[in-house]
Amino acid sequence: MSRTTFLNVDDTKAGMEDLDKEKINKLIQEASKNSKFFKQQQRREEENRRRIEVKLSKIKSFSTFQIEQAEKSADRYLNQLDKTRDLSRIFCHIDMDAFYASVEMRENPALQHVPMAVGGEGMLSTSNYLARQFGVRAAMPGFIARHLCPNLVIVPCDFNKYRVDSSKVMKIISEYDENYGSCGLDEAFADLTNHLQKRSTLSEEQRTFPKEENSTEIITFGITAEETVQEIRHRIYLATRITASAGMACNMRLAKLCSDINKPNGQYQLESNVNVILNFIRNLPIRKIKGIGKVTALHLESLQIQTVNDIYLKRGILKLIEYPSTFDFLMRVCNGCGSTTIEHDDLQKSIGHETTFNGTSDSLQLISLCRDLAKKTVDELISDRILCKRVTLKIKTVNFEILTRSKTLSSYTDSLNIITDKVITLLKHELDQDLELPALRLMGVRVSDLKMKSSDLPILQFFSKKSTTTTTTINENTHDIIEDIDDDDDDDDEGEEENLNEEFLSIENQYNEDCNSKLIHIDDENSNTSTTTCPVCQKMLLGDNDKINKHIDLCLNGEMIRTTIKEQDQQTSPQTNYNKRINLTQSKVTPPAKRQKRKFNTTPQQTNGIDNYFSKHI
Amino acid sequence: MSRTTFLNVDDTKAGMEDLDKEKINKLIQEASKNSKFFKQQQRREEENRRRIEVKLSKIKSFSTFQIEQAEKSADRYLNQLDKTRDLSRIFCHIDMDAFYASVEMRENPALQHVPMAVGGEGMLSTSNYLARQFGVRAAMPGFIARHLCPNLVIVPCDFNKYRVDSSKVMKIISEYDENYGSCGLDEAFADLTNHLQKRSTLSEEQRTFPKEENSTEIITFGITAEETVQEIRHRIYLATRITASAGMACNMRLAKLCSDINKPNGQYQLESNVNVILNFIRNLPIRKIKGIGKVTALHLESLQIQTVNDIYLKRGILKLIEYPSTFDFLMRVCNGCGSTTIEHDDLQKSIGHETTFNGTSDSLQLISLCRDLAKKTVDELISDRILCKRVTLKIKTVNFEILTRSKTLSSYTDSLNIITDKVITLLKHELDQDLELPALRLMGVRVSDLKMKSSDLPILQFFSKKSTTTTTTINENTHDIIEDIDDDDDDDDEGEEENLNEEFLSIENQYNEDCNSKLIHIDDENSNTSTTTCPVCQKMLLGDNDKINKHIDLCLNGEMIRTTIKEQDQQTSPQTNYNKRINLTQSKVTPPAKRQKRKFNTTPQQTNGIDNYFSKHI
DNA sequence: GACCATAGA
DNA sequence: TACTTCTATGGTC
DNA sequence: TGCCAAAAC
């Protein structure tokens, strides 16, 4: 029977060291076989193996001399990297252990002693360490996990709770580096260098904390990096009753690797010494490196590269066949280089929503859903005071093939009509044009090319109905603004003017479609009768989700403002709260990925940047 | 180890005939033992056994003579009943097979071949016939069901779908008796007598239907009752693709019993002949009779009554120890008597909402939740244009003890403030007074003493701010109205005046409480990202439940009105639609019990009424 | 500018 | 009852 | 009028 390695357990995760991979993979393949998902993964693997063959034959065409020359070139580059190596700073990477699962286990301690996972029958977001022993992990569907572990307890996601714990953690970390940066809800980087300098001047009292919550017993932490991080982790535990692991090293890539070493509930400091560093990374499996995923690993492994040191050994070939940026990335990796500055994004780069449903080909259903998704996205755009200039439609067929269609708008906008019309046009075009298109199982709407809609200059609103205003970026100026407004040259097939009449017609069309029978809509079932407890103020909430999320938003934003009766937008605390805000989203099975404001991109840096460089043709 | 029969499988259900009760009960008790629920059931059983002991000793105190006299009295009563026996009509009881489960299996045919149930981990609403083989049935918690049947597939409730199928079924039934009455979503009584008379005059064409949906093959049904019901069931299947069972007999009680005989997907007609009837019921286990539940059965069994005929045999004792109404009920049962008229309620008698949550004692949480429940209830009151005069608070402790506290208002109202204040007063009183009160796990708010708020006499609004108006009941008149208004004598501790100022203060108080930390709220988790398909128009819906329910309401009400843009209340189709309307509610695991407008009460009838007469002291 | 593939939480 | 959601990036055409 | 227990779907 055919298989695909793409479905095998990914054991590159703490707590999954001594699995019977053989048996687990057999069960997974068994459970998956003949599914459309399985077939799609097979196609994907085949496509990659084909590409690999091309590469391998390309390699054969190189002469030994060419390879030696390439190796020398690589060595020169490595030398250069060595020169810019900065060992002076000390970074810390904090990562919560089995984050969602830990929160749920704290809420219900009975779960501590059984294998459990967080998510749904359809998809798990994470699992506890007991479940990992069975091969159950994040991104595995629940029903397959049950094959691996029949007694698995699956508890539904409650992002509200996770957000609350996350913000407690971040608050603590910010005390050690106010410029810290977080990825996702459960991890953050902090540059402890400055704190460590100041730390020796701190009084003992300032390094002293209760041993247990509400206990009079106390514990004082020393002034070393190791002890500082003990302190951070202790404080996190006091605040959340869940454990974190941490890694310390001279750059962020190494710190991240270190936080995995003694996970869970451990920490590891890597000495800031070149030989120690090179020794540390030498034998790591490439898959542990952030940026090397399943596919990249497959490609590298086909070159006999298993460990980081193998990258070094194959540097000649890599120089010859990989794209420069990929080569650059790999050289940094095998040389132990990484970013030494925490860069925050000025502004989020895209906002979107997508949803999976039972496959359908019905145009009216799809169009109606598309409209809803656009609405949801624009609502967020508006509530975040952001404008966009690009709209992307995403669809996935029942065969798990993904398509995107996008269009740049003639100017920045947050108009529901313009955006909706555009994305519906894209969708209709796709439905009309591709008559072979299989039924769809997912649709998404995303807007990008974002710009802050600053309300500091309301006068500008006089120039354009489109509320095209200015931006918060400092290097933008009035010239840019005028450009924005002038930017109305119609290189578009259809115009994007928004006038009241059109708006009315558009809504009316929507209504007619609604009534036309056979349309689509998103919602969550079991809505009516259950109660949710606000994880901040413990209030039990009855009613619809939007209200609940708003309530929690308010709670998280610190003291609630007692001046108005209705818990409504009241976004009268714009920038201060805005910057600290954790972006709130939730769905049955995943996405607090909703970017946090303190989140920073592990983006390509000019110097020593942790970079995600890799190529689809690697 | 101790047990309680109250937790044993209840095998009085179609499809549960040859179970290994021994084994199943062992598993259930094992899974339940030590739980608070278990302990509560034990207490309940003990209490009943105590009462039974009292009864038994009472029986011992009767002389043989007394018993003989009682038997004679009973015989006279039976004779009387015989005289009023009406064998002239022919009733049909239709009951869908494994209703929710069948709908789900139709939607996903893969489920046909596995044991499955509808509900959640916490509670199942029903199971398919395969699952019943394992002892899995309605009102069993999912996690216990999994002990009995580890491969059980549990699919969540989707009341919207069930409502749609239900209305299709009811529509068909109404063609045979426009005065039909339904209990719950999945069953109805029809009096076929008139239809059968007219039926012989129908053309063959009018008794002819396609054999399959969209097929040209046809099938013609005859004119007998048996064939008429075949036709009904065939049409139900054509319309819904799910099967129904049916029973025909000369009264409703017998018809209901008959529909169970050849379930699933069968029918049974009981000859309208006294001897046949008596023979039919003679050996039925008492538990099959509607109105005899677990407790009543336990009581009767302690008198050696197992079958309906045993009731007859023990008629002397029953006459002596049971309450007259219970005795009356039992005599009707064992004599094969039942109601021969379908009575519809003029107006629903109560409206309420309740919810279960993780036990808490926190007053602020509880008060806040109570407010939300009151709001939800009043919303429904208002949207149904109903007034109420009584408010009941229901609470359940973590030990599963249930309390109710209620209060009659000084006049009819649908004022949120009055109702909320009253129920909160009740709650606070309970929380303050009973300091021993364990944490709560459920709270409910219910309003009763209802009266239609007819808008036909808007002039009356001038007399009172409370919108106390008239009623739809014919025997009420202007005198009553004036009484209502005058009815403002304060026999109440606190007044119920509603003025704007008070209202404002009340809401402000609420807000302060909200902010005061540690409160409660109801909601459904996974709301944001999934899609729901409207079971009527197939539109996929994105967003919150209230909107979705409104949408489906509109769809069910037939053609949607295309005159307004927003799908809002637009309750401009008051009485016509109102009468046909199926009351829509949903929750994670149960309650389409939300009364349907065509629903009728199987209430005590003066003559031959199906009656639920029984006594808690039976 | 538009699309795809990859990646990570 | 059943293979996510959200965001970011680089390469290609 | 108010409370409880039983019952049905």
Next chain:
DNA sequence: TACTGTTTTGGCA
């Protein structure tokens, strides 16, 4: 991850 939600009735105090 875990014992429902909605409604009606009868009896008693």
